[in-house]
Amino acid sequence: MGNLPASEWLNTLLALLQACQLGLLSLLHKTGLVGDSHGQPAWPWAHRVSGENLLIDLGQARQLAVSLGLLALAAVLLLAASLLLWRRHRRSAGGTALVAAAALLFAPWPQASVVLVSAYPTSFHRSPTGFSALSVEQGGRLYAQQCVACHGADGRGQGPLAEAQPVWPPDLAGPLLWRRADGDVFWRIREGLRDRHGRQTMAGFADRLSDADTWAVMDYLRAQAAGQSLRRAGRWERPVAVPDFEVRCTGRPARAVSDWRQRHQRLRIVADGGGAVPLEDPRLTTVLVRAAPAASDEGVDCVADAPGAWQALALVAGAAPQALAGTQLIADRDGWLRARGEPGKGAWSDDDLLCRTETAKPSDRPASADGLGALIARMDAEPVRFVKGGFVH
Ligand code: HEC
Known part of the structure; x- marks a missing residue:
């Protein structure tokens, strides 16, 4: 072409x-x-x-x-x-x-x-949850009740009942779910799966999960896959958004994390570790996330202690909730998580960029005086694209 x-x-x-x-x-x-x-327009054809x-x-x-x-x-x-x-x-x-x-x-x-x-009637459906931290949390509970026995705690298909299934459950934390459209996954979880001969390989959950439950479980799978990808490959191999939760900034009405994405603004999330909060930086908004509300928020500009936020962040960051304190995450202007700073780290470096595209040649990369500046310049110059079910979203 x-x-x-x-x-x-x-x-x-x-x-x-x-x-x-x-x-x-x-x-x-x-x-x-x-x-x-x-609840959404039904695709009328079988293909x-x-x-x-x-x-x-x-x-x-x-x-x-x-x-x-x-x-x-x-x-x-x-x-x-x-x-x-x-x-x-x-x-x-x-x-x-x-x-x-x-x-x-x-x-x-x-x-x-x-x-x-x-295709199924729901093939073109979009998730109504907005990938909220609450939905991830709810999905996590449902996953533990309904899915873990076969799909395993990490989603990789090593649950105790896996071996007894007609086919081995697939790795839900690998590329499989990105090849599928959300609406197809929704349908399959609800209606079950069959092999080529029509034999049932997974029973459907339509009688046990509401529509909202099903979308929530899918949010959990997405967050879990992001964390697993960090653990396994040291990278977010596919872009993942910051789970959505409420943020309160001094002197302003409460806003959702997704607000920053809509306004194309960068975000730095700092999981409260009891230590000093990084200095405010004009290039991004810093949000201090707490596992539980604190007695005073003095001296901090933006705080989030919404239920589920800590757990959802730990999940996408590939950390146990008790090990998240002190972790920093940076989201780019499109709301994708791009960099992680582990607890106690000093300056930012190129190695912290964990979600990347290799579009620019290293020699073409913008130079910057400080590590964070270089990281931000690179995030802006090399935006990532989210491809799901073969289509860019
Ligand atoms: C009794 C075991 C069992 C349980 C419980 C179970 N699954 Fe599965 N699941 C399977 C097996 C086996 C497959 C592979 C089926 C196939 O490829 O034909 C599968 C496949 C899948 C797939 C891949 C679908 C695709 O498009 O290829 C998804 C997504 C999935 N399961 C989600 C879930 C969710 C969510 C739950 C809980 C609500 C769940 N499963 C509970 C056994 C199970």
């Missing part, structure tokens, strides 16, 4: 496909042709375009892009042909229509089995 790097044209193609599907769904819903499923497959199969993605281009060309040519016909230029109209037909005939149509995957 010309000089564009593979990811650019592919992202454009995937974004276009996703927008078409969502637009179509919204249109059908507005005109009353499709109803609701679990959808698979961003997850196209992302992996570049060849097929390229064929699809070329075919769609030719399809658009054919549409324009047919329009031109009908205009010509209307003006009684029969011959030219016939010729134009022939070229249109040839464009369609010779288009390198990709394989349907790659482009299309099974």
Whole structure:
């Protein structure tokens, strides 16, 4: 595709496909042709375009892009042909229509089995929870009751009942859940899973979990996967947001963490360790998070002691709640957690950047006098993208 790097044209193609599907769904819903499923518009077909497959199969993605281009060309040519016909230029109209037909005939149509995957009524659903700390906490409780026996305490599929299952439970802390659209995971948790022969491999939880419970469990899985990725690979291999909770800053009404994301402002979260709070810094807002409310918040500008916040942060930071004190986390302007400073650390360095893209060459990186400045410059220059179910969100 010309000089564009593979990811650019592919992202454009995937974004276009996703927008078409969502637009179509919204249109059908507005005109009353499709109803609701679990509170959101229901996808009416048994298939959808698979961003997850196209992302992996570049060849097929390229064929699809070329075919769609030719399809658009054919549409324009047919329009031109009908205009010509209307003006009684029969011959030219016939010729134009022939070229249109040839464009369609010779288009390198990709394989349907790659482009299309099974879909459910909830395939395009979005989580309504906003990835809140409370939802992560609620999800954690449900996970411990309903899922841990098979999926294991760390989500990697080593629970005591794992061996007795018809297939081994997958690693829920690995890349699997990122290949799936949220709405598909929601459906599968509720309705269960079957193998190719129709044999049930996991029973559904529709009778034990409400819709809200199901979304909460998924928030927990996401937070757990982030922490596991830090423990296993020393990196957040996929972007994770700061779980949302309430923050109180002196002299201002309480705000949610997600407010900073909406305003494109950076955030530094400091888990209260009893020691000195880092100095205020004009480049980011510093929020002191406490496990429980303190007698006085004097001398601290922004504080959070909302229930669940400490536990959710510990989970995404890959630390036990009792070991979180003193940890610092930095979120970029898009709200993604990018850097972690472990308790007692001195200055920030490049090694603390734990969620990265390698877009810029090291020599092109902006220079900065201090460690934090360099980190911030790099976060800004190399934003990360969140890809879920093959589509950028
Ligand atoms: C009795 C054992 C068992 C329990 C309990 C269980 N699972 Fe599973 N789970 C499995 C097995 C086995 C698979 C693999 C099924 C397959 O691939 O066909 C699986 C697969 C999954 C998947 C992957 C779906 C996919 O798209 O491939 C998710 C997500 C999941 N489970 C979530 C949960 C959640 C959430 C709970 C608790 C509410 C739960 N499971 C409870 C056994 C269990």
